[in-house]
Amino acid sequence: MPDLQLDEQQLALQRAAREFAQREMMPHAGNYDESMDYPWPIIEKAFAQGLMNVFVPQEYDGLGLSHLDVTLIVEQLAYGCSGMATAITANELALSPLTLAGSAEQIRKFTRMLLEKPSVAAYCVTEPDAGSDVAAITTTAKKDGDSYVLNGEKMWITNASVASWYFVLATLDRRLGTKAMVCFVLPSDLSGIAPGKKEKNMGQRCSDTRAVTFKDVQVPAAFRLGEEGDGFKIAMRAFDKSRPMVAALATGVAQCAFDHALRYAQERSAFGKPIFAHQAIAFMLAEVATEIEAARLLTWKAAQLLDQSKRATKEASMAKLFASAAAVKATEHAVQIYGGYGYNREYPVEKLYRDAKIFQIYEGTSQIQKLIISRHLVQ
Ligand SMILES: Cc1cc2nc3c(=O)[nH]c(=O)nc-3n(C[C@H](O)[C@H](O)[C@H](O)COP(=O)(O)OP(=O)(O)OC[C@H]3O[C@@H](n4cnc5c(N)ncnc54)[C@H](O)[C@@H]3O)c2cc1C
Structure with a gap:
């Protein structure tokens, strides 16, 4: 380390x-x-x-x-x-x-x-028809005296049914795009809020992922974050802070899979020697070890920029993009190194493989990270 x-x-x-x-x-x-x-x-x-x-x-x-x-x-x-x-x-x-x-x-x-x-709390941005394209959200906030009336549906929300409060992004007028967005922090027990059924996900299965519907929810203006029109900017800037955390999560899963695989490769024998002595296996582990180190350093770099109060949008995306791919590769190699045992629930690595994939999807897919990075290349 x-x-x-x-x-x-x-x-x-x-x-x-x-x-x-x-x-x-x-x-x-x-x-x-x-x-x-x-x-x-x-x-x-x-x-x-x-x-x-x-x-x-x-x-x-x-x-x-x-x-x-x-x-x-x-x-x-x-x-x-x-x-x-x-x-x-x-x-x-x-x-x-x-x-x-x-x-x-x-x-x-x-x-x-x-x-x-x-x-726990939850971050409610994604909707059934708006994930990568956050500007396409349709949850509306309609001004009503000293409060707003919230209507719409969020999707894939982590901690949806257990959170005591939500961060919610909405639009004041769908025709005006991101300029009309507004965001709130609000207690999850306001009347009209209903989390859906728990989603049966491929991995990270104990995490609570659900839709949340907002039906005529009266939200006091005191719960609005920033000004009307600031919502999109606030929601996106939060990702600069959170993506290094996702990169760190991915690095942890990659490290866990690597440690299991390295141990197993030294214990398991085939053709009269530990499988680690077969160069194909040792080289897989060498690549994974290198990528974990690189993922960690990219993550630390993004985090350190934020700690110096510098903008880290590109670096946060780079860390997430790289670390999530490293986690998928590390866990896939771990399953391969375990052979048939890797495919079995009695052994730990198949769970890690299932758990790793989400890092390339939530908080912006890998394609979206590339979009963000490429935009910064020509600024
Ligand atoms: C387990 C889990 C937990 C989640 N937790 C939360 C949460 O707590 N809060 C929250 O708000 N959201 C959460 N999400 C939602 C997650 O952030 C979205 O699923 C993700 O942003 C992708 O959106 P989408 O599913 O609508 O896919 P889409 O946006 O429909 O994308 C589908 C595919 O098209 C690709 N694509 C889309 N646009 C482009 C483009 N311009 N160029 C190239 N490729 C493109 C994507 O990369 C993807 O491969 C969670 C999702 C899951 C599965």
Whole structure:
């Protein structure tokens, strides 16, 4: 692990998260994958150990950790179980627009809900007919005196049925495109909000993914983040902060698959020698080890730029693009190295393979990351 730039405090943080992942998450990951139950007991423990909501600024009684610190924690949690880690990290995603654009009163109100007791939040942007093309959302916010009336449907929302509050992007007028977008933070128990059924996903199966419908929901104007027209900008800027976290999640899964595969390759023999002694296997592992190192360094670079208050849109996309591909390749190679055992649920790597794919889809697909990176190449 390249720890060159990590100080004592960061190494201690990384160690604490690693120990938590190995003690509290890994032993239960298989069962949660099978049952698809939401991992509340793990979340309660992560909360008690101070591994959640770490973006909450110190002036609001949070830890106010740096972006680099957060990636260190998140990588280790994903090593333990990326389904559980996604549920935990969704809070940091929802916190990103709140801390970027919220008033002191809004930040205090909604961070307190997360700090008082183990609870989670959700980031509601995607809709059934608008994923990559966020500008095509149709959830409408209609001004009504001192509040807004929200109508529409969100899709694929992580933590939808368990969140105590939502970040929601809507449009004031669909004809005006991104200029007419507005966003809110709002308690999830407002009248007219209904989460749908739990989706049966390929991987990260304990994470709670659902649609959410908003029917004539009265949202006080006090819950609007920023000004009318700022919504799209706020939602997109939050991704600059969250994509390095997704890259860190992917790196954790890749590292876990690599560690399993390296161990197995030395234990398993074929043709009279450990399979690691066959160059085809050793070279697979050499490539994966190199890509994990590169993924981690890209992630740290994006996080460090954010910590220096610099714009990191391109670097965040590069980290997510590269790390998610590295995770898919690392887990696919791990299944291959395990042979028939790799394809079986009694062994850990098939879950990792299923879990890894989502990193190339959520928080902007790999194609969208390439679109963002390519636009920055000609600026
Ligand atoms: C498990 C899970 C959890 C999620 N959690 C959340 C959440 O918490 N909050 C939230 O708001 N959303 C969430 N999402 C939604 C996720 O961000 C979207 O699924 C994703 O952005 C892709 O949108 P889409 O599914 O509509 O695909 P589409 O946008 O329809 O894309 C389909 C395909 O076309 C490609 N494509 C689209 N446009 C272009 C283009 N211009 N150039 C090249 N290729 C293109 C895409 O890359 C993709 O391969 C989640 C999704 C899943 C599956």
